[in-house]
Amino acid sequence: MKKLTIFLTALIIAAAGHAQVVGSNHTDYTEADSLRGALRPERTSFDVLKYHLKLKVEPEKQFISGSNVISFKVENDMPVMQLDLFENMKIDSIMHAGDKLEYERRYNAVFVQFPEALKQGLKDSIEFFYHGKPVVAENAPWDGGFVWTEDEQGKPWVGVAVQGTGASLWYPNKDHQSDEPETAQMDIAVPNGLMNVSNGRFLGKKDLGNGFTEWSWKVVNPINNYNIMINIGNYEHFSDTYKDLDLDYYVLPYNLEKAKEHFTEVKDMMACFYEKMGPYPFEEDGFKLVETPYLGMEHQSAVAYGNKYLKGYLGNDLSGTGIGLKWDFIIIHEAGHEWYGNSITSKDIADMWIHEGFTSYTEAIYIECQYGKEEALKYIRGIRQNIGNSRKIIGDYGVNAEGSGDMYYKGANLLNMIRSIYDNDQLWWKTLKDYTNTYKHQTITTQDTENFFNEATEVDLEPVFDQYLRHAALPVLQLRQADDQILYRWKADVVGFEMPVDVIIDEEEIRLNATSEWKSYETGEELDELKVNDLEFYIETEILE
Incomplete structure (x- = not known):
């Protein structure tokens, strides 16, 4: 199974409906790269x-x-x-x-x-x-x-x-x-x-x-x-x-x-x-x-x-959950691109996560419609096995360079997590549909996307987008026991990173409004009783002595 997963990971990064990464993994750019990727006057004049x-x-x-x-x-x-x-x-x-x-x-x-x-x-x-x-x-x-x-x-x-x-x-x-x-x-x-x-x-x-x-x-x-x-x-x-x-x-x-x-x-x-x-x-x-x-x-x-008229991805399940074998991957994913990639298009290929992250999320949307939200969340968590977290999602601008293949399923998990941060499904679906309609038949930037989803909620999503799109590593929720308190803070690349996260303590879901500074939560429970809601939040945790 591990070999199959590794094989499928290699496929999904380059496969159909997934941008063919050409010359985007190098940084020794040449004139040929800038001629292709840059908006010179000879191009912008018409x-x-x-x-x-x-x-x-x-x-x-x-x-x-x-x-x-x-x-x-x-x-x-x-x-x-x-x-x-x-x-x-x-x-x-x-x-x-x-x-x-x-x-x-x-x-x-x-x-x-x-x-x-x-x-x-x-x-x-x-x-x-x-x-x-x-x-x-x-x-x-x-x-x-x-x-x-x-x-x-x-x-x-x-x-x-x-x-x-x-x-x-x-x-x-x-x-x-x-x-x-x-x-x-x-x-x-x-x-x-x-x-x-x-x-x-x-x-x-x-x-x-x-x-x-x-x-x-x-x-x-x-x-x-x-x-x-x-x-x-x-x-x-x-x-x-x-x-x-x-x-x-x-x-x-x-x-x-x-x-x-x-x-x-x-x-x-x-x-x-x-x-x-x-x-x-x-x-x-x-x-x-x-x-x-x-x-x-x-x-x-x-x-x-x-x-080949098969369910899944050539008869395989990219999530490892079995849920991906209930539907035809190519029909759903490629048609999802009609909304995200074809109608809404990134101006620069460096922002291709606008195509691939959103379209990968449409897979979960379809699952939720057909089989319910719990199955969609399990699928979203399952596809994390295809994420490397070794390169940033956004590529270099002006040289025809895509970012990491993580743009697909890390991008989908980012959107799923923003939905969870909203903590209001009615607002989430309205915002997604408004975004899709507002930028219909337009070319846009990552900043346009960030601003749109940020303006719909009181939570500042700027550090969240910044960490997940412009840095390779996941943020780490650091935890420490102090008598009847659980101490928590974020360790991240983004200075002053803050993001709410939902955890389960004694079968009750609690929202921790974590920042880069230590905060405390009073509880009679031990630290090992705390569990992050990992169906909705894609992070790492670290227990400190």
């Missing part, structure tokens, strides 16, 4: 309005070719625009108003030069033509890239997973989370007999007369670059609805009947998430599950599903 991809995908050659029309608004006079495209991909031309533009490439950045600076307020577009063999993912989704494979019937089956690695792995864009296109269209030509499924609504298909059929899809809501996606296969389609939301499913034909049975869980999930988090944030684009040759990813309105 706001992306739309991407329109028009591509031909050739599975036998593992080759793509075509263009991206990038529509934008000029925010400041702009002589040079920085776009991003992996340097192994070849640029054919970049066109503007009928003229070919000059450009310079540095690492994976492309600096497009205009003959005269584009003026502030102008709405304009360029068309970026390119081709090449995109990076292949050797072990998707744990590394970013294309997956070129075949299904059980020997037909091509193609997927892409690039979170963390970057969407510029396969198409030109402003590859930074702070700027999302307001809409995107994907016209993807694939060999006749295959289907491409992308984000948003299906616009139609067109036989190009050259052995390829073009499948067109359009998103009308803001979308992260890494969520724009293609899925190519011999798909069968079936559909359902939840309230006014269209539910569409694209699966391989030999899994059709299995999928119809297994995907009924989606409606239970939607009922829970609507109640606790608010309506699905992309109703205009619908919700899809698309079967993929890799485990899964939160591709907006076209969630990648590869959990």
Whole structure:
């Protein structure tokens, strides 16, 4: 069991729906890192309005070719625009108003030069033509890239997973989370007999007369670059609805009947998430599950599903409690990202806990809806076995660096603990839903999140967020017996750390308003009778003589 736990821990840090950490564990940053992660004037001078991809995908050659029309608004006079495209991909031309533009490439950045600076307020577009063999993912989704494979019937089956690695792995864009296109269209030509499924609504298909059929899809809501996606296969389609939301499913034909049975869980999930988090944030684009040759990813309105129609995480329980085997991990976690990660997006990848901590907490939300709060709390405690507490959750800003993989389950435990600090479930659910609605379709920072949850309660949460997000270690509740008193204080990295904690003494739950200074609680009980409520508080304790 221990070996299994260690194996699963390694998986969950990098797995589908879990950011692919690329270059984020080092601190010897290079120009390539800052070109990718920093908001330079060449990036901030324009706001992306739309991407329109028009591509031909050739599975036998593992080759793509075509263009991206990038529509934008000029925010400041702009002589040079920085776009991003992996340097192994070849640029054919970049066109503007009928003229070919000059450009310079540095690492994976492309600096497009205009003959005269584009003026502030102008709405304009360029068309970026390119081709090449995109990076292949050797072990998707744990590394970013294309997956070129075949299904059980020997037909091509193609997927892409690039979170963390970057969407510029396969198409030109402003590859930074702070700027999302307001809409995107994907016209993807694939060999006749295959289907491409992308984000948003299906616009139609067109036989190009050259052995390829073009499948067109359009998103009308803001979308992260890494969520724009293609899925190519011999798909069968079936559909359902939840309230006014269209539910569409694209699966391989030999899994059709299995999928119809297994995907009924989606409606239970939607009922829970609507109640606790608010309506699905992309109703205009619908919700899809698309079967993929890799485990899964939160591709907006076209969630990648590869959990093999099993309960749990590929049939395993990441909490070690048995509770994780009652539901399909990939369906619940990846769909949870539609609210946290896709609708609410961190401006810098360093703040990815905003995606992963909240989405990991949606697993407990679903359990609570289905099986009750006690089961949810047991699950939350169980997933602590996947936390290392060796690196801080928040990464380094401006260099495309994520923080620790603890952003998932330490982040979820932090939220669960804040709920306990609130000590008012009605207030907690209202605050969570208000947060989800307030920042719908926005890019935000950790500070925005801290402020929102802090303002809803009289308890100062600033030191709590600071300790759990910006330091690796847990706070330690130090305890000492002094006659008929129990003395207690916090030992933590944050100077002057204070946080209430609930303990059980003689079967009664007591709230200790602990600070970094010694306080006392009068009781006739011995210290060894005290027990921290560890279902709700994730801390360490230390008994002092």
